[in-house]
Amino acid sequence: MKIKMISKCNKEAKFIFEGHASYANALRRVCMSEVPTIAIDIVEILKNDSAMYDEILAHRLGLIPLRTDIKMYSSKGKGPKEVTLTLKAVGPGYVYSEDLKSRDPFVVPYFGKMPITYLDQGKELEFSCKAILGDAKEHAKFSPCHVTYKSYPKVEMLSQPKNALEFMNVCPKKVFSVENDTIVPKNIEACDMCSLCSERYPELVKVGRKQDKYIFELESFGQLEPMEILEKAREILIEKTKEMASKVK
Ligand code: SF4
The missing domain is CATH 2.170.120.12 (DNA-directed RNA polymerase, insert domain)
Incomplete structure (x- = not known):
């Protein structure tokens, strides 16, 4: 699994997690209920x-x-x-x-x-x-925190709209931008997959989700900083994996 931090402060962290859904869920559960x-x-x-x-x-x-x-x-x-x-x-x-x-x-x-x-x-x-x-x-x-995650959105342009402004204004999250006179999905992490764009313009845009890629949001209750929670969760997960491996032998 791979983690890429998007933003963090002493109360919240937002990061991209790449790995199987079962690992994503394990990380979420360990953060919320096993970090002391x-x-x-x-x-x-x-x-x-x-x-x-x-x-x-x-x-x-x-x-x-x-x-x-x-x-x-x-x-x-x-x-x-x-x-x-x-x-x-x-x-x-x-x-x-x-x-x-x-x-x-x-x-x-x-x-x-x-x-x-x-x-x-x-x-x-x-x-x-x-x-x-x-x-x-x-x-x-x-419990040290609350953790949620959602699938990483996949937004694909199928063709270019005639009225660029009208098309871009449909998105409440301002995902689309203009680059070299072409509309591109830029701010992908802000997309909440509401499908407003693809329902209104099915011939122009397609919205889906990436396999095994998630956006996590962790909100600490204050006892520990988000990075301390993640570090401890990582330790606990490694310990659990070792324990399981030793029992399988
Ligand atoms: S699915 Fe919704 S949030 Fe995502 S790009 Fe389309 S309109 Fe914007």
Whole structure:
């Protein structure tokens, strides 16, 4: 399989994947459910005067994405296995994820302004919690990202239109451009295969999909950067393949 990056930032990555559909699906599944992250797992509530039940509060805390140092924390022997976070607040006002105090300065909420609850005048909230490393096969709160992919579009010009502007304006994604007085499908990766062009001008253009070529979009929830997720997914896939090969012998 081959990966070519189209764009990336610390939250999202878009890339072209070339390989069999089964590998594309394996990569998507491993990214979403087997790459480990840190999430709050045990909460000890010392005082809760908010309108929210302890159980709901604990559930909300579990869903706060925490930055994860994937090289330091490990579920297999090396490195610490858990981090303690505490919170103490007095109303009035909202209690936000940024109010959590972590023992590890790296393991902090990715989004500071996630509201946890609201406290009225003089009401108090105090708890201590433990965050552990886990994966989404165990619980969805450990999932690091959302991944989608679509087939790579194939847009072929069969002949040139009489009215170029009218033809090009049919495409909502602006896929077509003019090069040397000829209309060519240029911005192919933007095509969503809506077939508007081929339905309106079947004699001019043909739309299909490429075999074993996909466009992936990965959106991180914040615990890990997209490249960290992909790197870890690659490691996991290699490990799984080796394990399978050893069992076949
Ligand atoms: S299929 Fe839709 S998006 Fe793709 S080139 Fe045709 S009109 Fe544009």
